[in-house]
Amino acid sequence: MPKITKIEVQKKNKERFNLYLDGEFEMGIDMDTYIHFNLKKDQIVEAQDMEKIQNYDQYRQAVNTAIQYISYRKRTDHEVIKHLQKKEVSELVIAKVIEYCHDQRLIDHNDYANSLKNTMILTTDKGPGIFKEKLREAGVEQIIIDNYVERYEAEQPLEAIVKVANKILRQKKGPIVKRKEKLTQSLIQKGYSFEKIKEVMDEMDFSQPEEELDGLLQQELEKVYNKHSRKYSGRKLINKTIEGLMRKGYKYDKIKGKLEESGIVDGTEEIE
Incomplete structure (x- = not known):
């Protein structure tokens, strides 16, 4: 029957060993496998023994792969499973690795959600x-998601969101009504609810100096008028210009006044 003739430390990895049977290299094993089976020179190993050693070492390699993956940041079951599947680890071994990770508290979905919450805030x-959405993508259970989303909402300072909103508002151009629409869209995209957005907007100053609005209208009028003048003329051009400026949030009376001021209309024209 096969006998262990040599066990040597691998040159490139001191945590793994080369196992020789009857003078021939058989396989590499890690230290935990070595200790678990109490392997030693001249030990007789039958076929069923070698199968157990191979299976256990595959499990240990998968455990080490998972530990290394988790060492960079906290992970969930879903993330670890996907990582091991990419390494072509069998489903049976993956199940055992996940159980090990939970036993050793290497995976804890409550801790994961809490850590992500703190980091994001x-x-x-x-x-x-x-x-x-990040918790869902990571495979966290719905009950944990609901719990920590509620905590997120309670712990995120309102003044921090107001600061973000004011920064966004400064980047938007045009009439304040249009800027508020764009601000709302941006905050929704960032994951804020309509209720929170209203609360934030109640804390903000949306006043806009008339001279600023007048200057913006003049710039937009020139752009829109020149754009439509390539295709339209006369009353059609004027109507298209007015329609375009109203879509940008400018009021009809302000637009008509600016058109008259620019000499484009004489005050009698109306949108058809």
């Missing part, structure tokens, strides 16, 4: 909606 401008 401190380092991003994203709202609870984005946080919720």
